[in-house]
Amino acid sequence: MFSAVTEDGQMVHLLGAQRSQKLKQRRFFCPACGGELDVKLGLQKAPHFAHKQNKSCSIYIEPESAYHLEGKRQLYVWLKTQQASPLLEPYIKKINQRPDIMAKFKRHMLAVEYQCANLAPDVFQKRTEGFKQEGIIPQWIVGNSRLKRTAPSFYQLSAFHWQFINASPYRELICYCPETRSFRRLSHIIPFYTNHSYSSVQTIPIHRAGVKDLFFTEPMPSFQYSGWTKAIHRFRHKPHRFISKETNRLRLLFYEKRQTPLSFLPTEVFVPVIKGAVFHSPVFVWQGFLYLFITDLGYKGAPIRFSAVLQQCKLHIYKKNISLRYECSEDCLSEAVKQYIDFLCKKGFLRETQKEIYMLNQPKEGIRSIQDLMERDRSCFIE
Numbered sequence: 001m002f003s004a005v006t007e008d009g010q011m012v013h014l015l016g017a018q019r020s021q022k023l024k025q026r027r028f029f030c031p032a033c034g035g036e037l038d039v040k041l042g043l044q045k046a047p048h049f050a051h052k053q054n055k056s057c058s059i060y061i062e063p064e065s066a067y068h069l070e071g072k073r074q075l076y077v078w079l080k081t082q083q084a085s086p087l088l089e090p091y092i093k094k095i096n097q098r099p100d101i102m103a104k105f106k107r108h109m110l111a112v113e114y115q116c117a118n119l120a121p122d123v124f125q126k127r128t129e130g131f132k133q134e135g136i137i138p139q140w141i142v143g144n145s146r147l148k149r150t151a152p153s154f155y156q157l158s159a160f161h162w163q164f165i166n167a168s169p170y171r172e173l174i175c176y177c178p179e180t181r182s183f184r185r186l187s188h189i190i191p192f193y194t195n196h197s198y199s200s201v202q203t204i205p206i207h208r209a210g211v212k213d214l215f216f217t218e219p220m221p222s223f224q225y226s227g228w229t230k231a232i233h234r235f236r237h238k239p240h241r242f243i244s245k246e247t248n249r250l251r252l253l254f255y256e257k258r259q260t261p262l263s264f265l266p267t268e269v270f271v272p273v274i275k276g277a278v279f280h281s282p283v284f285v286w287q288g289f290l291y292l293f294i295t296d297l298g299y300k301g302a303p304i305r306f307s308a309v310l311q312q313c314k315l316h317i318y319k320k321n322i323s324l325r326y327e328c329s330e331d332c333l334s335e336a337v338k339q340y341i342d343f344l345c346k347k348g349f350l351r352e353t354q355k356e357i358y359m360l361n362q363p364k365e366g367i368r369s370i371q372d373l374m375e376r377d378r379s380c381f382i383e
């Protein structure tokens, strides 16, 4: 941390150019717990304070890497240029919390938390609640080093990232890299596999970033269908030797009912649905189970009711064939299923005959070649 209290009660910040020898002669204390602090003046990290060895603070303190300290410093300086009156590491006694930076924007109080280390869900929850209780908006920014790109427009996003995405009003992830001095804004996030998601991404150099645009404006996502189609192609060429329990259940069911191996799953189970983020299961698993239900009815010429498809989805969740990423309301689940059905209608796979009652348009077909399937993937998703 950069701030401490001196013996005579003065607040000190280590961001400016202090004389290091002078610092060594003084005593510093933690603003939160009152414990004595050491001044760290190494070459690896920016000058900072740390609790004396074997002493821990009464509040949670993120282990501060050089990356974290430098990022926090840059964010603080940036907020100053934005006239956002930033305060570095202020201790808020009432909630016993110390955000990295507090800033003011118009009538909003913001707690900017730059998160580079792991964060347990209960700690995240507690801190978020604490800020809200004080009327402060928590603004989480994740260390860019925690973000791994796996393919163009694809990122490895785990439960760590999803806690920030779910808490964000625009369901986005804002990252900051002190090395390239730029923000990365991930939005329109749609999972393909449990921990691999498609995302629209914007890179914004810090000198061009504004508080209003970054924190209070909905991101403008663009969906790259080509990136999504490539992910389907990679799936079709994968050996599928190590698969999860739920993928295996779907595999067996498709084989039994349609004599279709995993690599030949129909294009219709890879639909990019924004609300699909509610599912922890891969996209082809939750859509696969629904697809089988829809086509079972369709091949018999029976009507397909939306309520029945939703019911089927809930049944698979209950049977643990489909898992959820987070507890959600019935409405939220219903919206995801509706977006899926709407897409199938848009592509002419289903047609709505009465409100929320559908008929299957396509006749039953046998297995095509993988080339035919890939052509179909392309024509279905690239408009």
Ligand SMILES: [Zn+2]
Pocket: 030, 031, 032, 033, 034, 035, 051, 056, 057, 058, 059
């Ligand atoms: Zn302390």
